[in-house]
Amino acid sequence: xxxxxxxxxxxxxxxxxxxxxxxxxxxxxxxxxxxxxxxxxxxxxxxxxxxxxxxxxxxxxxxxxxxxxxxxxxxxxxxxxxxxxxxxxxxxxxxxxxxxxxxxxxxxxxxxxxxxxxxxxxxxxxxxxxxxxxxxxxxxxxxxxxxxxxxxxxxxxxxxxxxxxxxxxxxxxxxxxxxxxxxxxxxxxxxxxxxxxxxxxxxxxxxxxxxx
Ligand SMILES: [Zn+2]
Numbered sequence: 001x002x003x004x005x006x007x008x009x010x011x012x013x014x015x016x017x018x019x020x021x022x023x024x025x026x027x028x029x030x031x032x033x034x035x036x037x038x039x040x041x042x043x044x045x046x047x048x049x050x051x052x053x054x055x056x057x058x059x060x061x062x063x064x065x066x067x068x069x070x071x072x073x074x075x076x077x078x079x080x081x082x083x084x085x086x087x088x089x090x091x092x093x094x095x096x097x098x099x100x101x102x103x104x105x106x107x108x109x110x111x112x113x114x115x116x117x118x119x120x121x122x123x124x125x126x127x128x129x130x131x132x133x134x135x136x137x138x139x140x141x142x143x144x145x146x147x148x149x150x151x152x153x154x155x156x157x158x159x160x161x162x163x164x165x166x167x168x169x170x171x172x173x174x175x176x177x178x179x180x181x182x183x184x185x186x187x188x189x190x191x192x193x194x195x196x197x198x199x200x201x202x203x204x205x206x207x208x209x210x211x212x
Contacts, residue, residue: 025100032078032130048075086144096099101163117201122184
């Protein structure tokens with residue numbers, strides 16, 4: 001087993017932050033990404049608060065413990081760090097978390113309806129419909145716990161009037177899920193503009209867990 005490379009992990013987080021802007025999932029300083037440090041109990045890398053991604057370097061990524069105390073790094077962690085920590089506590093299967101604020105996923109949050117399975121890969125990645133966490137301020141543990149209740153064992157949840165959170169056992173998968181949700185959210189909006197009953201897929205009856 002290769003040892004965990006902290007420098008490489010910081011760079012990987014930054015790369016996906018930049019990609020989130022490229023894909024139109026984030027703008028300004030919004031969104032945040034974190035990674036559970038393997039082999040170390042309760043250490044997490046997370047993006048800093050209030051810093052534009054295109055001005056960020058890998059060294060700006062902050063290392064925190066399970067209480068959000070900074071262990072290493074020049075900044076305060078993201079204001080939503082306690083939400084990330086709640087997910088890591090509740091979901092031992094999760095190694096990476098991506099929070100973005102994409103337009104089409106947010107449309108469904110504002111309407112208050114789950115993003116149903118319009119596209120097969122989204123359904124596989126998310127493990128079914130993406131539920132909506134009702135609006136609340138997202139800078140505290142109570143929000144994180146309530147959001148985990150809404151998300152259950154799925155890999156995505158929309159925060160009403162705010163954004164999207166996806167999880168995975170690595171950063172690539174968590175990011176792919178964000179992209180897939182936004183794409184499906186966009187298709188669903190178009191489909192619903194012409195019919196109240198678009199054809200959607202159900203994860204339980206799909207019978208597949210790897211992407212097509
Ligand atoms: Zn946000």
